[in-house]
Amino acid sequence: MGTHVIKMPDIGEGIAEVELSQWHVKVGDLVVEDQVLADVMTDKAMVDIPSPVHGKVIALGGQPGEVMAVGSVLISIEVEGAGNVKESAQPAPVKEAPVAAAKVEAVAESKPSAAPAPKAAVCQGPMVAREADERPLASPAVRKHALDLGIQLRLVRGTGPAGRILHEDLDAYLAQGQSNASAPVAAAYAQRTDEQQIPVIGMRRKIAQRMQDATQRAAHFSYVEEIDVTAVEELRAHLNEKHGATRGKLTLLPFLVRAMVVALRDFPQMNARYDDEAQVITRLGAVHVGVATQSDVGLMVPVVRHAEARSLWDSAAEISRLASAARNGKASRDELSGSTITLTSLGALGGIVSTPVLNLPEVAIVGVNKIVERPMVIKGQIVIRKMMNLSSSFDHRVVDGMDAALFIQAIRGLLEQPATLFVE
Incomplete structure (x- = not known):
């Protein structure tokens, strides 16, 4: 041997x-x-x-x-x-292997408590278990009395007609020690002293390192612009109704990718990589859009290559394919590298404003917040419009504030007048 x-x-x-x-x-x-x-x-x-x-x-x-x-x-x-x-x-x-092929298991270590948690009071009185949404029968006076005493009526057994709770029932409940220290309440408010230690390894460590590196090396600044997406959403709905069955459904993302591609023609400094060690900025003609995607092992950024040469449906299909590959752990190394600018979106969870972190060595990242309906004043009339914020970040070492604002405003103009997305 x-x-x-x-x-x-x-x-x-x-x-x-x-x-x-x-x-x-x-x-x-x-x-x-x-x-x-x-x-x-x-x-x-x-x-x-x-x-x-x-x-x-x-x-x-x-x-x-x-x-x-x-x-x-x-x-x-x-x-x-x-x-x-x-x-x-x-x-x-x-x-x-796919980046998420092996799930990194967090090893949890539970430490013993320094002192035992308080024990819940033992129920001995006239108590009844009701569903949380079940409203027990009681007069307004009894309800106020119970509120003053801190008693949950759903725990009190009623002796009145049809189980109605009476003042006497509250007294009996208190006499048996069933006050606001009742078992369910005590359990809910019991002190906890347990801890967990979760090693930061694998993909989570890489994400932490990259985020820390990006915030330490780049001079981040963010710019937020409000966009009326009513027209582009109407166009999207129309295209899905007419072509969805044969070409696939469109989300807002391919429209955003198209708007970025068109806007970059006038702002090529955004489609660039900055080598801060060599002090060299490389502007690229090809637009390789990284699309930030959440997976079970953390954030990954698969890349839609040559977005400048793709149609709406081509972009949509590629975004869907890459997102699925990333979430299922099947994205290759090539599919996760080489982006020139990144698009990040939390979808319906996008909030009002966010401050996305740059995907170094890129110099720009466009962040999408959620769409909400709001009253807007248009030509003196109050109308309901679909509004969305773009919260985008830039590397101030390479991108000037005015250029960043003009770039996002160009995207805004394209989305608010979606026909201009396709005018050459």
Whole structure:
């Protein structure tokens, strides 16, 4: 018998270290060739580490969350024959995995309480359990009396006609110790001293690092503009009614992508990347729009490539495909990199104003807030319109405030007069 040592592979792109995200085996397991042993994470993607041999796992080289250098020992496997322990162990071949292929499990540690929580009072009196929305029978005077005493009427047994609660029932309830310290109330207000410790590893660590890096390196500033989306929503509804069955349904996102593409013709400085180490700004003709997407393991940004060459339905289909791939853990490294400007939206949860964080090395991110109906004054008349805010952020090292405002106002004009989205 021999030992085959698998070292942390060189994944490329100049990466010197990677994070061990998850083990798929443990010591003592029998493994076969090409079986996935572990997931490791780079700055851009999750990567599977497969086994090049058959054998038995005898040692693991790290713990999930540990950052390991390329070339360090990852795992040792007992094999038939001499193995490779006397040789210079070659890194195992790697297989790119979807970013969310392995869910990073947060390890929760519950600490013992310093003192026991107060015990709920034992119900001994004339008490009855009612549904939370059941309204017990009682006169206004009894209700006021119960309110003054802090008694929940739904817990009191009524002895009057049809179960009506009387003043005597409140007295009996109090006499049995069933005041506002009753069991359900006591349980709801019981003190808690438990804690949880959740390691920040895997995708969550990468998100934290990127967000911290972005806010420390870029000079963020945000600009908010209100947009009347009544007309574009009417156009969207009309197109869905006419073509939805054959071409697919349109959301607002492809219209926003189209508006960004058209506006960028006049504001190319927004479609750029800034290398702050080399002090070089690269403006790009191609518009690769990153669409921020929430997944089970955190925020990911799949990229709609060459949005400038896509129709509304083409953009819609690609956004839907990428979002599904990201949420299901099937997005590839290429699909999650290379964006030139980012669009982020919380949909119906978008609130009134947000301050999105730049997706470095980009210099602009357009944030979408929710659509609400509001009374607006148009030509002296109060009318109901569908309104939406764009809350967008920019890198002030590269983008001037006036240019940012004009860029968002250009998007506003295009969406408020949606025919202009298609005028060449």
